[in-house]
Amino acid sequence: MEEKSKDFLAGRLKDLATKAYHNSFLTHTDFLSVSELASVYRIFASEGVPANVHEYCGSKYVVYGGFEDAERAMVCFLPDYLDEESFLAAENAEPSVLKCIHITPVNNRFSDDLTHRDYLGSLMNLGIERDQIGDILTGEKEAYVFSTPEIGELICKELIRIRHTSVKCTMVNPSECEIRPAFEEISGSVASERTDAIVAFVYHLSRAEAQKLIESESVFIDGRTAYSGGYDLKAGSRVSVSGHGKFIYLGQSGTTRKGRCYVNVKLFV
Template structure:
């Protein structure tokens, strides 16, 4: 199944890149999960594209999800007259690729305490596919949902209730999204900065359990699959672990007399 998915994605991005290059306009995938983005990078590696070269089949590309720290992202292929900076400036002004929907209750007094799952479930109950929806940032009595333009328009018209709460939806500029992901900053000592050691520390696992996660290709570092427990994390690395969550590794702060490292990580809740 994974091989079929990879082959489909490879054909899709090759077609989109070719159309951007030949026709001179922006093309893009739907929203991809962390694992699907990792699959895209595997495709690039298999075709000999260096990881530091953001170009495929003659077209520059950028991954984009509406906000800087978006987890679910589109792969956007750019025409030859556009670079990443000009694309982001254009998108920030016009939101033509990805729109942001602000969801608020009609009456705060009678509103339920809604979470990410509530918003996602109500959106998908409209018949919307998951790949048409990007990140959902839920706050106190409000949420911002990133979506493709046509789906955003559909939500404005049809998303009127979440659980027992009547809501209204309005398309806003992504810059208006002021909800920050919740996280906990943790510190502790580890033997090394190897990814298996850091995983064990962050999620209270044994080293063997951490290694099994890596072997099952469930660990992604900056969007790329981690294949070896021996990889040393760099400060600032973003790590996603299927079934566990995600964290940002902040690096070392000190060393014990026995050579163990004090490290810090920001774990998203």
């Protein structure tokens, strides 16, 4: 499915936030991709919403994907009787805006080694739209899928086989999912916050090698192709590099005497 346009997103966000504010009930988007979430933040910024103020059109909002650092997430607009802490506590106790499905083989002995692509492909074959599914976290012989409530029920009823493996699906509380993307935090000094400089630092490349990756359209920032190595990364930017991996740029923590930047990165391993 094509990603939502900025104009569509802007209208949808305003409509949901206004409904939450005036009618005092919780509203939310479907699952948004990394690039769509980046567009959401740009929309908020363009309308003068400070980055540290989680309020839009009078309604408080929370970006929620079922766990911290989820790549795909919903923007939830809260009624006046809820704040972020109470919303997260309520979702942890009795999930309402999303569901978590635990997928396991019927027989471990005769199961395939399934990948993220295998799980996603089987879900798409059920006719499910991508914006109805959040992150898919895979482990050894199991996976957890975050979805909208209606789609969660469908998955539990209809998903019985992935490749040659018979599977069973169980609805669980999101807090029961113990799989998380593995990462390590790294820090060091770079000449600047330019994309090519940060990519070279993270993956131990020369600036020329990093630039070649960018020129071959192998670098993506917040889900969008990076066409210039001269773009300065912003704290919170999610960067993926084909053939190398992905990381979240956490920002600067200071400068050296020679004017170089100390930077911090969360590198997924």
